[in-house]
Amino acid sequence: MSYVDALIMGVIQGLTEFLPVSSSGHLVLYARLTGAESNVGFDVAVHLATLIAVIICFRKETLGIVRRPFSVKSRLLWLATLCTAASVLATKDLALEVFENPALLPVFFMITAVLLTVASLFPRKTEHDMTYLDAAIIGIAQGFATFPGLSRSGTTVSTGTLLGVKKEENVAFCFLLSVPIIIASAAVELISPSSAPVALPVIVVGFVCALTSGIAALKFVKTLLGKVGGTPFAVYLAVLSVLLTLNDCFFGWF
Helix, strand or coil, rough: CHHHHHHHHHHHHHHHCCCCCHHHHHHHHCCCCCCCCCCCCHHHHHHHHHHHHHHHCCCHHHHHHCCCCHHHHHHHHHHHHHHHHHHHHHHHHHHHHCCHHHHHHHHHHHHHHHHHHHHHHCCCCCCCCCCCCHHHHHHHHHHHHHCCCCCCCHHHHHHHHHHHHHHHCCCCCCCHCCHHHHHHHHHHHHHCCCCCCCHHHHHHHHHHHHHHHHHHHHHHHHHHHHHHHHHHHHHHHHHHHHHHHHCCCHCCCH
């Protein structure tokens, strides 16, 4: 892996982990376009960077959970995390098949586009505080986002919007909910077969790029996503899906 690959993949991980466009899908696409390969050390480093980004940007909420691990908010997160784990276990074999078949990537990009569009056009008119049922459904939805191309943030935030959860509470909850899944992803990388070694300076470049771009993406989500909505991202994903499908069916450029 070159420094350029580390820089680009770090930025992709940081931005697309939190913007509703799918980090795994874009990393698979980048590898498909360039042939770049990461290794365990690099993958763990960029996952750690995005974890730190969440803790920095939601430090008040994180501190509240640490101080009050059995509060209502904490219990909602524990419940959603358990539902995510159950959902991942139920779909992991199918998700692995999708990772091994890049031809399905446009399908899941399009599913994310449709979900974002529906949530933007048909939000619940009345909002309420999150319930245990809301948390369970959002947790299950997050589990399906293990499919490359199906955005974790797009799936969870859109699900909360359709359920009618208050906007600020929904966004904070969904990104705090990403912490266990990021830790789990890093753990999976650690037990996966290692590929070619990557030099420590290259890993550091990826870590720094993922951290800075992750913080920037989270700040955008917290301040501007509510105003912009998911429609621009839906349009981008729909166009990307169509282009990839045309390439696979007719052109075969990559």
